[in-house]
Amino acid sequence: xxxxxxxxxxxxxxxxxxxxxxxxxxxxxxxxxxxxxxxxxxxxxxxxxxxxxxxxxxxxxxxxxxxxxxxxxxxxxxxxxxxxxxxxxxxxxxxxxxxxxxxxxxxxxxxxxxxxxxxxxxxxxxxxxxxxxxxxxxxxxxxxxxxxxxxxxxxxxxxxxxxxxxxxxxxxxxxxxxxxxxxxxxxxxxxxxxxxxxxxxxxxxxxxxxxxxxxxxxxxxxxxxxxxxxxxxxxxxxxxxxxxxxxxxxxxxxxxxxxxxxxxxxxxxxxxxxxxxxxxxxxxxxxxxxxxxxxxxxxxxxxxxxxxxxxxxxxxxxxxxxxxxxxxxxxxxxxxxxxxxxxxxxxxxxxxxxxxxxxxxxxxxxxxxxxxxxxxxxxxxxxxxxxxxxxxxxxxxxxxxxxxxxxxxxxxxxxxxxxxxxxxxxxxxxxxxxxxxxxxxxxxxxxxxxxxxxxxxxxxxxxxxxxxxxxxxxxxxxxxxxxxxxxxxxxxxxxxxxxxxxxxxxxxxxxxxxxxxxxxxxxxxxxxxxxxxxxxxxxxxxxxxxxxxxxxxxxxxxxxxxxxxxxxxxxxxxxxxxxxxxxxxxxxxxxxxxxxxxxxxxxxxxxxxxxxxxxxxxxxxxxxxxxxxxxxxxxxxxxxxxxxxxxxxxxxxxxxxxxxxxxxxxxxxxxxxxxxxxxx
DNA sequence: CTTAGGG
DNA sequence: CCCTAAG
Numbered sequence: 302x303x304x305x306x307x308x309x310x311x312x313x314x315x316x317x318x319x320x321x322x323x324x325x326x327x328x329x330x331x332x333x334x335x336x337x338x339x340x341x342x343x344x345x346x347x348x349x350x351x352x353x354x355x356x357x358x359x360x361x362x363x364x365x366x367x368x369x370x371x372x373x374x375x376x377x378x379x380x381x382x383x384x385x386x387x388x389x390x391x392x393x394x395x396x397x398x399x400x401x402x403x404x405x406x407x408x409x410x411x412x413x414x415x416x417x418x419x420x421x422x423x424x425x426x427x428x429x430x431x432x433x434x435x436x437x438x439x440x441x442x443x444x445x446x447x448x449x450x451x452x453x454x455x456x457x458x459x460x461x462x463x464x465x466x467x468x469x470x471x472x473x474x475x476x477x478x479x480x481x482x483x484x485x486x487x488x489x490x491x492x493x494x495x496x497x498x499x500x501x502x503x504x505x506x507x508x509x510x511x512x513x514x515x516x517x518x519x520x521x522x523x524x525x526x527x528x529x530x531x532x533x534x535x536x537x538x539x540x541x542x543x544x545x546x547x548x549x550x551x552x553x554x555x556x557x558x559x560x561x562x563x564x565x566x567x568x569x570x571x572x573x574x575x576x577x578x579x580x581x582x583x584x585x586x587x588x589x590x591x592x593x594x595x596x597x598x599x600x601x602x603x604x605x606x607x608x609x610x611x612x613x614x615x616x617x618x619x620x621x622x623x624x625x626x627x628x629x630x631x632x633x634x635x636x637x638x639x640x641x642x643x644x645x646x647x648x649x650x651x652x653x654x655x656x657x658x659x660x661x662x663x664x665x666x667x668x669x670x671x672x673x674x675x676x677x678x679x680x681x682x683x684x685x686x687x688x689x690x691x692x693x694x695x696x697x698x699x700x701x702x703x704x705x706x707x708x709x710x711x712x713x714x715x716x717x718x719x720x721x722x723x724x725x726x727x728x729x730x731x732x733x734x735x736x737x738x739x740x741x742x743x744x745x746x747x748x749x750x751x752x753x754x755x756x757x758x759x760x761x762x763x764x765x766x767x768x769x770x771x772x773x774x775x776x777x778x779x780x781x782x783x784x785x786x787x788x789x790x791x792x793x794x795x796x797x798x799x800x801x802x803x804x805x806x807x808x809x810x811x812x813x814x815x816x817x818x819x820x821x822x823x824x825x826x827x828x829x830x831x832x833x834x835x836x837x838x839x840x841x842x843x844x845x846x847x848x849x850x851x852x853x854x855x856x857x858x859x860x861x862x863x864x865x866x867x868x869x870x871x872x873x874x875x876x877x878x879x880x881x882x883x884x885x886x887x888x889x890x891x892x893x894x895x896x897x898x899x900x901x902x903x904x905x906x907x908x909x910x911x912x913x914x915x916x917x918x919x920x921x922x923x924x925x926x927x928x929x930x931x932x933x934x935x936x937x938x939x940x941x942x943x944x945x946x947x948x949x950x951x952x953x954x955x956x957x958x959x960x961x962x963x964x965x966x967x968x969x970x971x972x973x974x975x976x977x978x979x980x981x
Numbered sequence: 982c983t984t985a986g987g988g
Numbered sequence: 989c990c991c992t993a994a995g
Contacts, residue, residue: 878989905983920983925989928986 882917884926889946892923892930893953901927901961930954 884892895911904920912918933941934951 881989902984904985921985922989924985 879917883943886944886946886950888912888915888918889926889930889950892926893950893957896927896961897953897957900964901958902965927954927958931958934958 891911892907895907899906899910904924907923908918908920912923930946930951931954933946934954938945938948
């Protein structure tokens with residue numbers, strides 16, 4: 302469809318490349334799950350992790366080098382026509398709706414296996430599901446679980462993550478990077494914080510809540526095949542996980558508004574490093590990404606820093622390096638900036654694990670613990686208490702539909718990148734895995750597989766997984782500025798938006814990282830009208846003692862996305878520039894006033910004096926603003942843009958600038974004179 | 982970490 | 989706003 306100048310591509314699904322297959326040669330994804338102790342959540346996490354690995358780290362070092370100059374996803378995506386099953390993204394007809402196969406998990410070796418309906422035979426299980434759902438705690442558990450999952454995933458394949466080599470052009474460092482297990486703690490924490498925050502705020506779409514099970518089928522299942530295998534550890538009670546490293550860091554940067562006026566003790570504590578720390582983190586991230594990426598050869602991934610020059614003195618060298626490397630990638634942003642990608646309807650799409658053996662392979666296999674692929678799972682009875690494993694072979698996942706809009710004038714390369722971004726965004730931050738059993742969502746993550754009825758003896762065919770867009774993950778892609786007071790929870794975001802790299806930072810996302818700038822806008826002015834942010838979220842149990850959750854904009858982007866992914870997808874986000882927040886007149890006023898008093902060479906003091914509460918205004922920002930103010934004051938009103946600044950203020954700017962410039966000059970003179978004197 | 986400037 | 993070189 303052509304919309305005026307834009308083309309809209311509707312992807313009903315992407316076929317995620319079989320990440321490891323080519324690299325490893327073969328094998329289908331296999332999940333060994335202990336159907337007994339395993340919690341449903343673990344299963345989710347497992348699947349999610351798997352997905353991440355597939356999508357995100359697909360480029361296992363070997364693979365990366367083996368084939369691509371461009372991110373595989375992007376690259377292939379446009380060549381849908383090609384029948385390269387393994388790497389081609391499937392562009393399907395835009396129709397939604399006719400897909401019911403979505404949730405199928407077939408049992409490998411299930412042939413001849415007589416599966417009984419667990420639920421049928423064990424009604425109590427069904428009840429269990431209902432009974433255990435405590436809305437109140439569900440979310441919390443969820444987040445914690447995710448954390449756990451994250452850990453698990455991290456621990457499991459720390460070195461496997463990271464590296465969708467997305468080189469854009471030869472010569473340019475790629476965005477790819479590897480986590481090499483060296484991600485800064487702070488960073489990790491921050492993310493976790495965000496996630497938790499989201500959860501707390503209730504932004505998390507409780508997909509597990511009460512939608513119609515059928516909802517899942519809204520979209521046709523896509524096929525994503527994976528080959529790696531995941532072994533879910535024995536009964537791990539997510540909640541019991543030590544969350545040692547889940548510390549909530551007060552992101553006083555942009556993200557939260559609460560800290561603005563009423564810094565909690567903890568706030569104070571972190572303050573010094575808050576904003577800056579944030580930046581630093583970003584940089585670190587960037588450095589890692591950039592650094593490792595270019596050389597994803599193998600091995601190097603785990604020690605990005607290691608390759609620094611021998612004599613490198615800690616940080617400095619490091620920084621320098623990163624800088625040079627990240628430059629070029631940065632410029633690419635522009636390309637992406639122009640297109641926006643969004644998913645059509647936040648619908649829940651399903652990832653089907655289906656039997657469709659396109660290649661004669663069953664997509665999901667369920668076998669016995671020992672893992673003999675097929676035909677196993679013999680006669681285990683419904684309640685085998687032991688650690689019987691449910692073996693699932695997920696052939697593919699369907700990524701939720703993506704709608705991409707891009708100007709006709711964009712280049713194919715741009716389109717590719719855009720799609721890649723979209724895909725990455727989805728995979729990275731916007732998805733959650735859901736489990737379906739016989740069409741019904743299994744919402745209680747605490748249930749064991751057995752309890753949920755997911756066991757070898759049951760109809761595994763009826764087991765399905767879905768990738769659900771994570772509503773939480775959608776930073777305002779287009780006009781991040783002045784983020785209106787966004788109420789976290791409400792504002793249903795029906796659709797998943799995939800902020801183009803440029804937009805967010807949420808990513809924001811952060812967006813980038815994330816970016817997450819949502820409420821803060823208020824905070825901004827808060828320095829003047831200190832109003833306690835209403836959004837403070839009290840961290841219930843999640844933040845016991847030491848960690849204080851300061852209102853994390855519920856929007857923090859990728860709330861719960863499966864960890865690894867986030868990182869990755871974020872890599873671009875992390876590097877994203879901060880959202881633009883034009884100074885308001887009141888801010889200008891405050892700035893002018895402060896400068897009049899302090900002068901133009903003491904930005905830190907100015908910051909402290911007038912913007913101490915505006916977390917997102919750094920002294921550098923203030924200095925820059927002053928610079929622009931001076932410029933603005935000198936140009937004709939017609940040439941000025943943006944919110945008009947009262948002439949009165951501009952006049953003051955000029956006079957103050959003149960005054961302090963003079964002062965500075967004088968000081969310099971004095972200095973020189975004294976120096977001269979000393980020399981004589 | 983701060984400043985000061987260029988981009 | 990970002991990035992950096994210099995203090």
